[in-house]
Amino acid sequence: MSATVEHADSSAGFLAHHFDDRAQQRQAAVIGMWAFLATEVLFFGGLFAGYSVYRFLYPEAWVEGSKHLDHVLGTINTAVLLTSSFTVVLAVRAVKRGEKDHLVRYLLTTIALASLFVVVKTYEYWVKFSHGTVPGAGFELHDLYDPSVSLNQVELFYGFYFVMTGLHAFHMVVGIVIFAVYTRLAQLGRYDENYHTPIEMIGLYWHLVDLIWVFLFPLLYLIDR
Amino acid sequence: MIDVARKERNYVDADYSVWSWFLTTDHKRVAILYLISITVFFMLGGAAAVLFRLELMTPQPDFVIPETYNKLFTLHGILMVFFYLIPSIPAVLGNFLLPLMIGAKDVAFPKLNLASWYVYMVGGVLTVAAIVFGGVDTGWTFYTPYSSTYGNSAVLLAGLGVFVVGFSSILTGINFLATIHTMRAPGLTWFRLPLFVWAHYATSLIIILGTPVVSITVLLVAVERLFGVGIFDPTLGGDPLLFQHLFWFYSHPAVYIMILPSMGVISEIIACFARKKVFGYHFIAFSSLAIALLGFLVWGHHMYVSGQSMYAGFVFSFLTMLVGVPSAIKVFNWTATLYKGQVSWTTPMMYALGFIGLFTIGGLTGLFLATLGIDVHVHDTYFVVAHFHYIMVGGASMGYLGGLHFWWPKMTGKMYPETWGRFSAIVVFVGFNLTFFPQFLLGYMGMPRRYHMYPEEFQVLNVMSTAGASIMGVGYLLPLGYLLWSLWYGKNATSNPWDARGLEWTIESPPTPHNFHEKPVVTTEVYDYDPEQPLPPPSERVVSPAESETETVQ
Ligand SMILES: [Cu+2]
Numbered sequence: 001m002s003a004t005v006e007h008a009d010s011s012a013g014f015l016a017h018h019f020d021d022r023a024q025q026r027q028a029a030v031i032g033m034w035a036f037l038a039t040e041v042l043f044f045g046g047l048f049a050g051y052s053v054y055r056f057l058y059p060e061a062w063v064e065g066s067k068h069l070d071h072v073l074g075t076i077n078t079a080v081l082l083t084s085s086f087t088v089v090l091a092v093r094a095v096k097r098g099e100k101d102h103l104v105r106y107l108l109t110t111i112a113l114a115s116l117f118v119v120v121k122t123y124e125y126w127v128k129f130s131h132g133t134v135p136g137a138g139f140e141l142h143d144l145y146d147p148s149v150s151l152n153q154v155e156l157f158y159g160f161y162f163v164m165t166g167l168h169a170f171h172m173v174v175g176i177v178i179f180a181v182y183t184r185l186a187q188l189g190r191y192d193e194n195y196h197t198p199i200e201m202i203g204l205y206w207h208l209v210d211l212i213w214v215f216l217f218p219l220l221y222l223i224d225r
Numbered sequence: 226m227i228d229v230a231r232k233e234r235n236y237v238d239a240d241y242s243v244w245s246w247f248l249t250t251d252h253k254r255v256a257i258l259y260l261i262s263i264t265v266f267f268m269l270g271g272a273a274a275v276l277f278r279l280e281l282m283t284p285q286p287d288f289v290i291p292e293t294y295n296k297l298f299t300l301h302g303i304l305m306v307f308f309y310l311i312p313s314i315p316a317v318l319g320n321f322l323l324p325l326m327i328g329a330k331d332v333a334f335p336k337l338n339l340a341s342w343y344v345y346m347v348g349g350v351l352t353v354a355a356i357v358f359g360g361v362d363t364g365w366t367f368y369t370p371y372s373s374t375y376g377n378s379a380v381l382l383a384g385l386g387v388f389v390v391g392f393s394s395i396l397t398g399i400n401f402l403a404t405i406h407t408m409r410a411p412g413l414t415w416f417r418l419p420l421f422v423w424a425h426y427a428t429s430l431i432i433i434l435g436t437p438v439v440s441i442t443v444l445l446v447a448v449e450r451l452f453g454v455g456i457f458d459p460t461l462g463g464d465p466l467l468f469q470h471l472f473w474f475y476s477h478p479a480v481y482i483m484i485l486p487s488m489g490v491i492s493e494i495i496a497c498f499a500r501k502k503v504f505g506y507h508f509i510a511f512s513s514l515a516i517a518l519l520g521f522l523v524w525g526h527h528m529y530v531s532g533q534s535m536y537a538g539f540v541f542s543f544l545t546m547l548v549g550v551p552s553a554i555k556v557f558n559w560t561a562t563l564y565k566g567q568v569s570w571t572t573p574m575m576y577a578l579g580f581i582g583l584f585t586i587g588g589l590t591g592l593f594l595a596t597l598g599i600d601v602h603v604h605d606t607y608f609v610v611a612h613f614h615y616i617m618v619g620g621a622s623m624g625y626l627g628g629l630h631f632w633w634p635k636m637t638g639k640m641y642p643e644t645w646g647r648f649s650a651i652v653v654f655v656g657f658n659l660t661f662f663p664q665f666l667l668g669y670m671g672m673p674r675r676y677h678m679y680p681e682e683f684q685v686l687n688v689m690s691t692a693g694a695s696i697m698g699v700g701y702l703l704p705l706g707y708l709l710w711s712l713w714y715g716k717n718a719t720s721n722p723w724d725a726r727g728l729e730w731t732i733e734s735p736p737t738p739h740n741f742h743e744k745p746v747v748t749t750e751v752y753d754y755d756p757e758q759p760l761p762p763p764s765e766r767v768v769s770p771a772e773s774e775t776e777t778v779q
Contacts, residue, residue, distance in 0.1 A: 018331035020744070024407055028333040032403040035433050039395050043437035046471050050445075050456055053467060061462075136453030152461040159454035159461075163445065 014195050026197045033201045037208050044167070044212055051160050051219065058153040060146055065157030066223035067145050068133065070124055074221035077120050078213065084113035085210040088203045098193035100186065107183040110206070114176050121169050128158075135159045161220055168216060171209045178202050233742075235638065235735040250335035251738055253636075256321035258342050263313055264705070266349060270304030271698065273297045277677075278694040281687050286677045294677035295362035296378065302365025303383060307390050308349055310617055311479060313625045314486035315397055315432075316345070319425050321636055323401060325729035325736065326419050328410025328745040333403035341396035348390030355382035364675060366476070369457035369468040373449040381450050384443045391440045394482070398432030401425050410728065412747035419727055419751055420509050424489025427513035431478045431485075431520060439475035442468060466531055473524035481520045483617055484584075485513055487624025488555055491577045494631050495559050497725040498574040498760065499566025502752040505558035512551035519548045529600045538597050545595035552588050556581060569760045571723075572646030576627030579654045583619025587612060590665065605675075608668025611661045619657055626653070626704060633708065634718030638735040640767050641715060645707040653700035659693025722766035726753050 019025040055062045091106035132140035139155045182198060185191065191199055236253045239245075246254060277297040280288040289297065320338065324331055332338050355361050361383040363372040372380050405426050409418070446468070448454045455461040457468045488509075496503045503509060525533055525541030533541075559581055568574070590612040593599050603609065633641050663686040668674075672683050679687065721730040728745055729736075 016335075018329065018333075018335060019408075028403045028407040031406050032334060032399050035399045035402050035429075036395075039399070039433050039437045042434050043441050046438045046441035046445075046474075049471070050467055053464070054462070058462060135455065150462065156455065156461050156463055159456050159463075163448060163454060163456075 014190075022195065029197045029201055033204050037204065040171075040208055040212075044164070047160065047164050047167070048215070048219075051164070054153075054156055054160070055219075055223075058150070058156070060149050061153030062157050063224040064141075064144065064146050064149045065154045065161065066221060066225075068141060069161070069221050070127070071221045071225060073120055073124055074217055077117050078217050080113050080117050080120070081210050081213050084110050084117070085207055087113065088206045092196070092200055092203050095186075095191050095196040095199045096193055100189060100192070103191065103199070104183060104186050107179055107186060111176055111179045111183065114172055114179070118169060118172055118176070121165065121172075125162075133158060135162065164216055164220070168209065168212055171212075175202070175206055175209055178205075233737045235733060236738045237637075237735055239738050248339070250331070250339050252320050252324050252332050252335065252338060253736065253738075255335075255338050255342055256317050256319075256636075259312065259316040259320060259345070262342070262346060262349065263309055263317060266304050266308035267313075267701075269353075270301050270309060271701065273301040273304070274694065275698060277301065278691045280677060281679075282691045284679050284681050284684055284687075289677075291677045292362060293360075295364075295675070296356075296360035298675060299361045299364050299383075300356060303352060303361070303387065305617075306365055306479070306483075307387050308345075308352070310483040310621050311394060312345065312390075312397070313483075313621070314490060314628065315401070315425060315428060315482075316341075316393075318421075318490065318625070318628045318632060319401065319428075319486060320397070322632060322729055323404055323422060323425060324408070325635075325732070325740055326422055326727055327405065327408060327413055328728045328741060328747070329404065329408040330739050330741070332400045333408060334400050337396050338400055341393040341400070344396065345390055345393035348386045348388075348393065350386075351382055351389060352386030355379040355386060358382060366472060367443065367446060367468075368472075369446060369449075369465040370459060373446050373455075373457050373465075373468075381447055384447045384450075388440050388443045388447070391436045391443075394432045395436050398429040398436070401429040402433065405429075410745045410747055413728075416507065416510070417747055417749075417751045418510075419489075420492035420503060420506070420513075421486075421489035423510040424485045424492070424513050427517040428482055428485045430514075431482050431517050435475040435478040435482070435521070438471055439479075442471040442475070466528070466533075469528055469531055470524065473527045474521070477524045477527065478517070478520040480613070480616060481516050483621040484624075485516060487580065487621045487628075488513065490624040490628035490631070491559065491580050493725075493727070494573045494577040494627055495562050496752045496754060497631070497723050498569050498571055498577070499563050500754045500756050500759065501562055501566040502750075502754060503558065504561035504564075505554070506751065508554050509558050512554045515551040516548060519544065519551070523548060526595055526600070529597055530604050542595050542597050546592060549588065549592055552584075556585055556588075567756060567759055570647065571630075571760070572641070572643060572650055573627045573631035575647055575650040575654075576623050576630065579650065580620055580623040580627065583615050583623060583654075583657065587615030587619055590615065603668050605673055606668035607664040607672050607674055610674050611664035611668060614661045614664075619661070623653070626650075629704070629708070631723070632729075633711070634722045634766070635729060635734050635736070637712060637715075638718055638733075639711045639715035640718045640722065641704075641711045642707050643763060645703060649700050649703035649707075652703065653697055656693050656695075656697030656700050660690050660697055661693070663687070663689045663693070716767035719766060719768055722761065724758065724761050726751070 015022050015025060019028070087106045087109045091103055091110065094102035094106055128134060131142065132138060135155050135158050139151065139158070141151060141154055179202065182202060236251055246258065249255060249258075276289065277294055280286065280294055286294065320332070358379045360378055361380055362378045363376050363380055367380070367384060372384070405418075405422060445454075445456050449457060455463045457463050457465050459465060492503055492509060523541055523545045525537055526545045529538050590608070594603065594609060594612055630641060630646055633639070667683055667686050670683070672679055718734045720732065720734050722734075723730075728747070731745065732741055
């Protein structure tokens, strides 16, 4: 989604052939990125709409499902992700000031935090899989808080849980890969105070991924807590 | 025309290697890649239509078995909607012309543009794979729970194909939005933009905001089939109707993804061949945006009889009627543009006039269907089929063909044979009406859509429809033949054969890889036609033999 990548002219900063100047190039990237983020919002929007419908229809099942999620790990992950958004901001600030070493360091920190999030998430999935709390044939849930709740509806909750967090995690992984590429390019001196659009763009993307989690966390982990 | 200009090779001759096409980032070449692949998918979809129209010649299922019939109409719907109608004008004409019309060297993200074509092809391959692995019989609408639970055809593959091809639209939409915002030539203010550009702007907004919703919906169906995550599964308390809501939230606006670019084409053609400034320019520009906005608020008109609340039905009915306002604004303004214009009957103009007539019929019958009571009567009948074909084939497709002829000299540097062009426009128009007008009657009499057999008394109208479809098929094959012919044997077109306004006509036909030799500066208003200055006669639309000889010598 960033501006097109071509051979960098290290002295003058990078300008693709079809743009008049770097301001135009940057503006195009910014508009393109925001349009892409709008697409992402609508993409998750379909899921949020479905979630709302069923939470309204089956409130008890949603409470039951939520209570079986590990809210401590969820909270830790929220903190980790918010911190990673902060380090991205620091990376953008660093590149704008032309501080290459700081840029690389903050990008690496971001990758570390993002990976930590994915590891914790994977652990949560693993726990659910080992207990059979996965939608599909043979869905299981033990130690119900509310024995009268319909297990089918709780299964539906877990359907949303896995699809929503799964898609979110997929976006995290994509982000990590892009961060890794940009870190390498940053080490090679690709970005400086004149040319840093890609870092800003991945920052925008990362904030959106972060923001989606800020909605997912209370909607999934904190019902009736 | 200009000596300097002649020395630079055009975008086709710039490089002959295969990879120069498959790795191109030139928006014009990407447009050609799309043109070829879209034509292939269109022919596949058309072939499916021919087969099921043959089946419908007789009341009994005697040509194909019912299951095959279901697969044929599904294939026709999926290919025509997702692989032909939605991408046709934006990805072919839009890609080729947007940068030219705004005086840019390329779209904002040329590599993304090429990527969108590859994504499109992957989606296409998945869909074709679905045919190979037994076909799909759910209808292009993939309604749950049949698609998610009970259907045992290759729904997964076809669904993935639709999911993937959606991203090619999204990439195109994002590209156009950024291009129109940031890459206009100096002096090219928003209200000097050709209406083609406005139409694509509105279309891009719909693509960006609508497509992701259908993507996630189809993904949920796939996840349901694969892993048993039953979000639309009634046995878990899931609601199949949620699918319909989400699906139509995109798929109604998708109609405007198909028709708005076509309306943009029509505005260009009508202004040129009436030799007049478009009447009510601002109204046409803003009505595109109004249609884009209203389009998102009307999806419930597909669900009047799906158990949706009656009050929701009222609101959706009212909002659907509102769409008629901006649509009518366009039709009236085009008509007013024609009034006292110097109308010439060229091929593009004949398609454009055909568009206006057919779109009007399609639009008016849309109002019938928006009315709650009538819809209950004709819901899921051939009346609906006829209505949306008037919009999509009579509208979107006529605009595409009209535009293809109008800009053919620009795209290829060759003039198409005008007589054949006019003839094919008439054949398409006649064949189209013969195919679909009887379907209004059939639907009104109660023939449901998607059935392979029907009572005896419907046969006459069905035979008419099949006969019309074969005429229309010929009408579509003709341009395929003579346009290809013109590539080798057509006369060389001048840079501006129609004496049309717009930056794309100020450069050579076909353009050089970088389009403009120097950055154009716009100082005049859009559609600055001089009514006193008639359309150039056919002999002046092509380079005279003497001129072309000196060209080859050089
Ligand atoms: Cu609709």
